[in-house]
Amino acid sequence: MADTTALNARLAPGPQGKKPRPILAPRNIMLYGALIFAAVYYLLPLYVMVVTSLKGMPEIRLGNIFSPPVEITFEPWVKAWSTACTGLNCDGLSRGFWNSVRITIPSTIVSIAIASINGYALANWRFKGADLFFTILIVGAFIPYQVMIYPIVIVLRELGLYGSLTGLIIVHTIFGMPILTLLFRNYFASLPEELFKAARIDGAGFWMIYFKIMLPMALPIFVVAMILQITGIWNDFLFGVVFTRPEYYPMTVQLNNIVNSVQGVKEYNVNMAATILTGAVPLIVYFISGRLFVRGIAAGAVKG
Amino acid sequence: MTSNSVSVRDLSLSFGAVTVLDTLNLDVKDGEFLVLLGSSGCGKSTLLNCIAGLLDVTGGQIFIKEKNVTWEEPKDRGIGMVFQSYALYPQMTVEGNLSFGLKVAKLPQAEIDKRVARASEILQIQPLLKRKPSELSGGQRQRVAIGRALVRDVDVFLFDEPLSNLDAKLRSELRVEIKRLHQSLKNTMIYVTHDQIEALTLADRIAVMKGGVIQQLADPMTIYNTPENLFVAGFIGSPSMNFFRGEIADRGGRKVVSVNGVDLSIDSYKARGPIEAGRKIVLGVRPEHVKVDEAPAGTDIHDAVVDIEEPMGADNLLWLKLAGQIMSVRIAGARRYAPGTPVRLSFDMSLASIFDATTENRL
């Protein structure tokens, strides 16, 4: 009996398969509830920061951190950018911002340029000692930074670069090398090997293959590397504070100095504005290239 | 004059501890179409890559056009190569793909244009010149890849399974085209495949490889009719040759192969030397070398029963049981047998192969 009913049901005309789930099914409520909760949890601090940065100090003293500003003021932003005191000087975050720009751009470009060539050489030109070189590089990626700080200070001092921007740029470039090389090596290794062989038969050499064949195919992974480097170097605090002098402090270090300054009253609105300003660069980078980033991360699986 | 176009002398190649090729020798004649045939992983591509200069050999020498090119760069060897995955440069147009190597070689633009025009005419890809590889079908891509070898104006073409990524129909089309190309260009072609049909249809000579060793090097008909060993016999032919393990026996002065109590006379077999009684052997008989219900006078008759019938149009394939084992027989497509029909088989032993059971070499 049951068999024939089931069979009839299957043969019946009309829509087949399971009934679509209603929007308010318990499962959906659970799912969306959890997602909304997580979103609120992460967005709430941002909300508090933006709101606080737009209030004047008298309003902040009223104590309700969630209430929207009654009287919107951009005073704290201006102060954070140009007049807040960071330790010795009182010209705001602007100095730190330009320092960070001068650190991040060369470090990103140089480290990516070198790492992509390293990765390409490792993936395609199996030179003698390539495996050893690669192993050393990978081991390098797992050594905690703290172990290396003091030796690097000595090396930079001997080179006469300690305290300078150049010194910090070199440090960032070197520390980015293992993970970036790994990234590029794996990407180039995922491209069809026959493409490389075809180019060699066509007579192209090391640089010709790199620039004419590999580089145009590697754009997604360059975007990934760029995001990793820009955000990583921009957010760096430790190297910045250890390897540079106060006038070259990157934005993160200056932010810390503003927020943790002990003189006078705590200006929460200025602190919030300064924090948002400092975080803006990585945020903008994510927003612009987030889509490319995901595509680049997934690109390893996509052939040629 | 038939000089050698490509000569491989005592070639060895190892990847670390793994030896893929060990003192391999091979001569390819001028204008010859040589097919390297073997199952996956037997070292065919490795050998081809050594000839192309894409792998550094561990030992031995390679000559192309009598010139020792063992340590020459790939571009200086006078070869063009076509790969299984097409390996077209994705960011360049078809024209860019064809002309890339010529531009690298700094040929004058007029010469480049001339060669690209000629190649695209031969391969009929003129309408595609401005397209990117991603806008081409598989067959078109492989044509362009062949074109890229063609514009190089070289003496030796190397193909590494060029048709394996294509569907069956395109594969047979392009196969004919490659054969036509060879007939008109008359240059040397070395062609790697694991597909025996490609090998049999294209080759002047086939080198059957196994485990990095060339098992037999001969023209297709020799390979098909007189395989040197059990591996070659089993590898070529579809359905595979029927094999019977047995023993040579003497029945009153008459030599027979005895398989599970069934005697097959080997009087008509053209053995290379004397085969003494008592020797353990493997008898190989191709499906089309067995007659069903039409034995010529004076031959041994064996009774069998049809198990399964596979009509294939022109042919009809019968699967039967003889001497306790399943065998296949190919007959004309018009002759039909229902399963369970008793039949009388006779073997054409002059066309059979007999191999030693231990050395597996032809006797």
Ligand SMILES: Nc1ncnc2c1ncn2[C@@H]1O[C@H](COP(=O)(O)OP(=O)(O)O)[C@@H](O)[C@H]1O
């Ligand atoms: N780069 C390599 N490193 C190590 N082993 C390899 C490498 N390339 C090929 N091999 C090994 O060499 C053998 C022959 O490979 P190949 O010539 O590609 O076989 P075929 O083309 O006949 O399928 C295989 O066993 C393969 O695993």
Ligand SMILES: [Mg+2]
């Ligand atoms: Mg192969």
